Amino acid sequence: MISLRGVSLVYPNGVRALDGIDLEIGKGDFVFLVGHSGTGKSSLLRLLYREMFPSSGDITVDGIRVDRLKRNRVPMLRRHLGVVFQDFKLLTDKTVWENVAFALQVTGAHTKDVRRQVPRCLDLVGLSHKSRMYPGELSGGEQQRAAIARALVNNPKILLCDEPTGNLDPATTTEIMELLGRINLKGTTIVVATHNQAVVDRMRRRVVRLENGRVVTDEERGYYFLGLGQDQILSG
Amino acid sequence: MDWGKIRFFLGEVLRNFTRNAGMQLTAIGTVAVTIILLGTFLYARASVAHIASDAMSKITISVYTTPDATKAQEDALRTAFAKDERILSSDFVPKSEGLRELRERMKGQIDTSILTENPLPDKFRIKVRNPEEVPAVAAALRKLPGVESVDYGQDVVARLLQIASVARRAGIALIGVFIVVAGIIISNTIRLTVFARRREISIMQLVGATNMYIRLPFICEGLIDGALGVVLAVAILAIAHATLVPKIALALPWLQLSAAQVDTSSLVLQLFGVGAAVGVVASWIAVGRYLRT
Numbered sequence: 184m185i186s187l188r189g190v191s192l193v194y195p196n197g198v199r200a201l202d203g204i205d206l207e208i209g210k211g212d213f214v215f216l217v218g219h220s221g222t223g224k225s226s227l228l229r230l231l232y233r234e235m236f237p238s239s240g241d242i243t244v245d246g247i248r249v250d251r252l253k254r255n256r257v258p259m260l261r262r263h264l265g266v267v268f269q270d271f272k273l274l275t276d277k278t279v280w281e282n283v284a285f286a287l288q289v290t291g292a293h294t295k296d297v298r299r300q301v302p303r304c305l306d307l308v309g310l311s312h313k314s315r316m317y318p319g320e321l322s323g324g325e326q327q328r329a330a331i332a333r334a335l336v337n338n339p340k341i342l343l344c345d346e347p348t349g350n351l352d353p354a355t356t357t358e359i360m361e362l363l364g365r366i367n368l369k370g371t372t373i374v375v376a377t378h379n380q381a382v383v384d385r386m387r388r389r390v391v392r393l394e395n396g397r398v399v400t401d402e403e404r405g406y407y408f409l410g411l412g413q414d415q416i417l418s419g
Numbered sequence: 420m421d422w423g424k425i426r427f428f429l430g431e432v433l434r435n436f437t438r439n440a441g442m443q444l445t446a447i448g449t450v451a452v453t454i455i456l457l458g459t460f461l462y463a464r465a466s467v468a469h470i471a472s473d474a475m476s477k478i479t480i481s482v483y484t485t486p487d488a489t490k491a492q493e494d495a496l497r498t499a500f501a502k503d504e505r506i507l508s509s510d511f512v513p514k515s516e517g518l519r520e521l522r523e524r525m526k527g528q529i530d531t532s533i534l535t536e537n538p539l540p541d542k543f544r545i546k547v548r549n550p551e552e553v554p555a556v557a558a559a560l561r562k563l564p565g566v567e568s569v570d571y572g573q574d575v576v577a578r579l580l581q582i583a584s585v586a587r588r589a590g591i592a593l594i595g596v597f598i599v600v601a602g603i604i605i606s607n608t609i610r611l612t613v614f615a616r617r618r619e620i621s622i623m624q625l626v627g628a629t630n631m632y633i634r635l636p637f638i639c640e641g642l643i644d645g646a647l648g649v650v651l652a653v654a655i656l657a658i659a660h661a662t663l664v665p666k667i668a669l670a671l672p673w674l675q676l677s678a679a680q681v682d683t684s685s686l687v688l689q690l691f692g693v694g695a696a697v698g699v700v701a702s703w704i705a706v707g708r709y710l711r712t
Contacts (some may be wrong), residue, residue, distance in 0.1 A: 232625070260629030272622055276434075289628035337626065352707025 184210045184341060184372045185231060190240030192226055200226040202241070202396040208374065210340070213344060213367045215383050216376040217407055218339075218393035219379030224376035227393070228343050228410060231374070232264050233257050247342055262290060265342040265371075269349035271326045273318040273333075279305065280314040281364040283333045290337070304332040308362060324355035331362065335371075342366060344375040357402075431641045439612045443644060446608035450648025450697075451655070453601040454690055457594060458656045461686055464590045480557050480571040482543040492565035493541070499563055500545060504554050514539040532629040540567055551580065567655045598697055601648075607700035609641055621707065628679025630710050631692045637706045639698055649691050689694030 185208040189414055192201040201223045208214050216224045229235040235250050242249040245263045253311055273282050283304055287297045292352055305311045308328040318326050327347060344363065348356035360382050367373045377383065383390055383406065390405030393413060436443055484493060493511070500509040509689050512520075517539040545560070553576055561569045613620070623633050660683070 199515070223646035255630070258624075258627040258629045266625055271619070272625070274619055274622065285622070287429045289623045289626060289632055291424070291632065294421050294427075297423070333626070406431060 184208055184212070184246060186241070186243040187227075187230075188225075188241040189225075190230065190242060191238050192223070192230065192235065193238040200396055201230070201237075204237070204398055205398075206391065208372060211328040211367070211370050211372055211401075212384075213364070213388045214375070215374045215386070215390045215405075216374060216393060217378060217383060217390055219378065222393040223396040224378075224393055225376055226396075228266075228345050228376055230375065231341075231343055232266055233260055246337055249403075258290070262337050263339055263341065265337065265339040266330075266403055267327070267342065267344040267347050268336050269329050271318070271323075271330040272412065273326055273329055275318050278315050279310055279321070279329045279332075282318070282329055283336050286333045286336050298334050300338070304336045307335065307366070308332045310380060322355070324358055325349050327355075327359055328362065328368050329352065331359075331366070339371070341372045341374070344373065344377075346379075347375060348377065348379055353381065357385075360386060383407040427489045430637070432636045432643075434634055435612060435640055436643060440614060442608055442611055443640075446605055446644045447648045447651060449604040450601055450694060452644055453597055453604070454649050454652035454694055455642060455655055457597045457693065458652060458686065458690055459659075460590070460593060460597070461689065462656075462660075462683075464586055465686070467542070467586045468583060469581050471586075472550060475553070475576070475579055476575060478547075478550060478553055480545040480547065480569060482545060482560050482562065482563075482569050483540045483567045484542065484565050485567040486540055488541065488672055495557055496543060496563060496565060500543065503556070504560075505552050507548045509546075510544045510641065512542050512544055512578070514541050518629065528602040546698040550576075554623075600695060601645075601694075601697045602701045603646055605698050606640055608644065609637055609702040609705035612640065612706070613637060613706055633710065634703065634706045637702045640704025641698035641700075641705075642695055643698070644702075645694035645696075646691065648698075649694035652694075653687055653690060 187204050189208075190201055190204040191199065193199050202229065204223075209339040216227060218224055226235065230237055231244055231249065233252055239248050240250065244260065247260050247263070249260060267400050274285065277285060280301060282299050284301045286399075287300060302311065302314075305314050308331050310325060310328050310332060313321060313325060318329065321329065327350075328412070331342075331347075342363070349362070351359060356379065363373055363375065364386070387406075388405045389403050390400070390407065392400040446668075482496070484496070495614055497509065497511070500506050514537050518537045520540070533540060545556070547556050554573070557569045557571050621634055
């Protein structure tokens with residue numbers, strides 16, 4: 184579903200954000216990207232939805248060669264992906280329903296599809312009863328649910344999450360992760376970039392650890408710190 | 420027809436428009452000022468052109484025959500005039516008629532009774548189809564046999580032709596300047612509204628809206644700014660036209676403003692075309708800059 188081969192990303196100022204990344208993510212996988220801030224987690228996600236362009240290497244997402252994608256084809260790629268952020272990126276002057284519908288409407292979807300898909304997604308994230316409220320009237324967890332509903336409304340095969348629980352308390356974080364788990368069960372491939380140890384350790388999913396722009400460990404059913412050594416876990 | 424889609428789109432345009440109402444009013448106002456200048460200018464230009472061509476169309480060429488011209492020569496001249504495509508009409512004015520006209524014109528200014536004999540030659544009064552061809556036609560007529568001299572008010576014609584051409588050239592340059600200025604103003608306004616909506620634009624891009632789709636509401640905004648600016652300008656121009664033109668015509672009768680029948684409906688259409696085009700192009704550029712970065 185997602186494939187990176189020898190992907191490097193060098194910023195114009197010479198900083199090497201990613202350095203020869205090889206990564207294969209299969210259909211229906213749930214993958215954590217972990218590592219300290221500035222190790223290239225977000226950069227890697229941005230390459231996947233073509234917010235950035237790799238300096239070298241091949242990137243394939245859902246059969247699309249992202250590194251060779253022409254600018255006018257980028258919207259087509261984005262419709263195959265859902266993206267969720269730490270700061271939700273909701274429009275504050277639109278209701279929850281309008282925010283979710285917006286993602287369909289701006290791609291020129293038919294009204295009858297909007298009427299069908301929006302309630303389905305709001306139901307999935309458990310926000311049907313608050314569909315007429317504005318983001319400012321919702322809790323952080325509810326806002327993130329609205330953002331997830333928006334990310335899912337195009338029926339993407341892949342959901343990319345960049346620190347989805349970064350602004351949430353532990354209880355809400357658990358709820359959101361459980362929601363992502365349910366979405367994954369329906370067959371959606373999910374990639375979560377996070378530095379939340381508790382989340383990773385509880386979920387026991389595949390963990391890809393980045394350090395200085397390289398993949399240092401890649402474990403099925405991993406822990407946040409596995410592969411670093413026992414004493415580092417104890418002292419860290 | 421998907422009315423929900425259309426309603427959503429129009430809602431987006433309207434929301435954009437009302438959210439930055441102050442800015443929109445500024446843009447509309449500046450467009451209106453520009454269009455008023457442009458409109459006044461186009462009107463003045465049309466008036467000048469009309470007055471010039473009106474004056475030119477009244478110009479006749481007087482072809483004086485030699486005193487010893489024979490009847491056959493005069494007939495030859497008549498056929499020559501009739502054959503020339505550029506000549507609209509020719510009248511023969513015998514010298515007795517010419518003297519009578521002269522007396523009429525000089526009445527009260529000089530004592531015409533001192534003219535005991537007729538000093539005038541016979542002449543033909545020629546009207547030319549296209550005023551700009553007067554000098555060429557006159558030159559051609561001068562060469563015909565039996566023609567003593569040709570007169571058409573050379574100085575006046577040269578001056579009028581010059582005025583018409585200067586007005587035309589200055590017009591094109593000034594119109595260009597006006598349009599560029601209006602474009603820059605609209606473009607800046609749209610850029611501000613684009614900036615105010617950068618969050619929405621980034622989300623639109625994130626969920627896969629095409630650049631064309633993102634652009635469209637802003638283009639409509641530019642179009643509305645341009646069109647409303649023109650509406651305002653045309654309203655002001657219409658009032659000014661109704662109140663000022665009669666006064667000017669009264670104060671400066673020699674200007675013959677009433678004779679200058681400017682086609683105001685086509686002028687208004689032109690202004691709308693300019694306003695709309697400037698709005699669309701300016702907003703296209705404004706959004707384009709944002710979408711690329």
